[in-house]
Amino acid sequence: MPLPPAGAQPERALRPQDVRLDDTDHAILRVLADDARISNKELAERVGVAQSTCLARVRALRESGVIRGYHADIDPRALGHDLEAMIAIRLQPHARGALRDVVATLSRRPEVLDVYFVAGANDFLLHVATGRTDELRRFVADHLNRDPAIAGTETALIFEHTRAAGRRGS
Amino acid sequence: MPLPPAGAQPERALRPQDVRLDDTDHAILRVLADDARISNKELAERVGVAQSTCLARVRALRESGVIRGYHADIDPRALGHDLEAMIAIRLQPHARGALRDVVATLSRRPEVLDVYFVAGANDFLLHVATGRTDELRRFVADHLNRDPAIAGTETALIFEHTRAAGRRGS
DNA sequence: AACAGAACCGCAGAAGCTTCGGTATCGTGG
């Protein structure tokens, strides 16, 4: 993968789907997807390139947007969030234009983990985590049912959530 | 948070929901959730403790299971996965006992990103990413519809997926 | 075969990591 020009970052010169990745890039991504805190030295050894080369590759992947970020995976239970749920939400037909605003507001709530905009009967899904059932009920009542743009919701409790193979570098 | 005894790791002495976290721990988690590749030195400065203390805290959080891992967030489009979907799956009533096996097999597929076990009409949700619509159709046909344990599926294409506030450290 | 451009490597100064001994704080029991 070519390094970006030395001058000011193009920021978005090419979209991630247009970037050409070779085997070394794939190996780097696979390792970092599994352990983002690995040292550059060990990463370089594992993928079989020099440390300096490896560092340049990782930077290029980061700047081109292929790597969107590095995140610690925190157990929600440790934060007092023992309950997770997936909430499917339908908007009022006339309110579709306000979809972005509705979601932006919801995204700022600490209970909300992920937002999925979907096709079909529902407009988007909210992955949320709360302390207990009454807290979840309150979230749905106060922030969803009260909003006139929202036509309906369907809440499904999550018993368990696991990251699968695709998350660990195909 | 107390460090585990020097001897062999208890591995699971206490569950994440029982761990007591103080403000420093919360600050550490907040920073690491946002940028897992930050250096220990800078992390220590941001949360206002010595590097040595910070390192001990992070290790304790990791070993107690509060931090489940560190992962690079890879744009699926860079891997040739331009299409994401959420698939709701119902099992045959008599096949509920085999739920674990069904999911374990599916989890190994590179297309599968997340598995959510849920309550309600559906038994679990699959968050998947594939190259194109025909690849998604093939996945559903070959791995879901063909399985006799699976009673039905509902596929919803994902237009966009964003991480919300709860992912960035309450 | 000569050349240009890109990618890679090793090196070395700079920066960061991690262990260790010492200190402060807190709670308990004499």
Add this chain to the structure above:
DNA sequence: CCACGATACCGAAGCTTCTGCGGTTCTGTT
């Protein structure tokens, strides 16, 4: 009220890693 142990914190220092740079190799073109 003080001695004591346990706990957590800090600073320092040796060791490791990081990272920019110049030189080299590789690849594809003319």
